[in-house]
Amino acid sequence: MTATDATIRIAIVGVGKIARDQHLPSIAGNPDFELSATVSRSGGVEGVDNYGSIDALLTARPDVTAIALCQPPQFRFEAAANAIRAGRHVLLEKPPGATVAEVETLVRVAKAHDVTLFATWHSRFAAGVEPARAWLRDRSIRRVKVTWKEDVRRWHPGQDWIWQPGGLGVFDPGINALSIVTAILPNDVHLVESVLEFPRGRDAPIAAQLSFEGEGGVSVTAEFDWRQAGPQTWDIEVQTDAGRLVLSKGGAEMSIDGRASVVDQDREYAGIYRRFADLVRQRAIDVDLAPLVHVADAFMLGRRKTVEPFED
Ligand code: NAP
Numbered sequence: 001m002t003a004t005d006a007t008i009r010i011a012i013v014g015v016g017k018i019a020r021d022q023h024l025p026s027i028a029g030n031p032d033f034e035l036s037a038t039v040s041r042s043g044g045v046e047g048v049d050n051y052g053s054i055d056a057l058l059t060a061r062p063d064v065t066a067i068a069l070c071q072p073p074q075f076r077f078e079a080a081a082n083a084i085r086a087g088r089h090v091l092l093e094k095p096p097g098a099t100v101a102e103v104e105t106l107v108r109v110a111k112a113h114d115v116t117l118f119a120t121w122h123s124r125f126a127a128g129v130e131p132a133r134a135w136l137r138d139r140s141i142r143r144v145k146v147t148w149k150e151d152v153r154r155w156h157p158g159q160d161w162i163w164q165p166g167g168l169g170v171f172d173p174g175i176n177a178l179s180i181v182t183a184i185l186p187n188d189v190h191l192v193e194s195v196l197e198f199p200r201g202r203d204a205p206i207a208a209q210l211s212f213e214g215e216g217g218v219s220v221t222a223e224f225d226w227r228q229a230g231p232q233t234w235d236i237e238v239q240t241d242a243g244r245l246v247l248s249k250g251g252a253e254m255s256i257d258g259r260a261s262v263v264d265q266d267r268e269y270a271g272i273y274r275r276f277a278d279l280v281r282q283r284a285i286d287v288d289l290a291p292l293v294h295v296a297d298a299f300m301l302g303r304r305k306t307v308e309p310f311e312d
Contacts, residue, residue: 007031008280009033011066011068012035012068012070014070015044019068022269026273035048049061054067073096073166074167080097084117085113089280094119103287117285119286119287119288122269123251125269127264129180139241141218141239141240144236144237146181146224151229152206152226154232170205171204174295175292185218189213190297191297194211195209198304199306208224234250235248243257
């Protein structure tokens, strides 16, 4: 594809699983972007200039105006702050940071430097999420039940960071469910109870059970578990006065009273990059901290149980 003056020259920092699975193909498929550089300790992408640190990139490449940070959350803040201070537009993978306060700092710095900051929640771009939000807007919601159960050995083999402080453990996938719930419910909910199951010797939970309450007596329960072998479950069921809405497969499918109305497997990251291009053109900020706040609350209010050790 030929770059034009309007093309956004972008760099990826942290060329790991999600960068290769989703960011690289989504950038390649979007004519608004050109992958112009990487920052990677392990080599980057063939044919693309690679730098050993974000500061080396920022100094050498003023033409790179946007940066997608795809490293684990614990290692992102300084890179994000330096990129913003250098006047670059920044996209953050989810979760946007290891703490709530550091992301609030990034928002302030981005405002001060008049650049885009986009805290992505990829599950919000799943096909069923916007139709679910629209259908629920005028309904009276009674109960929401979230079941997010997957096999950590299958999805996160050998990822040490995920078990370390700030890696979030089972909340790494669970926060995707919370990003959907906070997008589709018309009113806020807040956490009232949390039980966290930590494998002996690990710093992050392998399972969690959460309860939330909201206006009008709405109750939300969430069950996150990383020990699910066999079929994997990423479902959200919403009971309303006018029927039962189910989002399944992480939001890719939606049904109402058992009738499928939306089915579409993989459009999340294409949507993320369309949105990023729009935000960059407007120099706008899109940071919603609600899912991260719920996770922080779950750790703050959580009753901790120690369960059997987990070995990769
Ligand atoms: P990953 O493959 O384990 O790591 C991503 C890359 O980050 C690594 O390849 C490495 O890139 C860099 N990195 C790792 N440790 C680092 C450190 N200590 N300091 C600096 N850089 C480091 O992780 P991932 O699965 O891609 O996940 C990255 C982020 O994307 C997480 O926040 C995750 O929640 C999110 N995400 C992941 C998935 C998924 O399916 N895996 C899905 C959606 C979102 P270099 O070798 O190039 O330096």
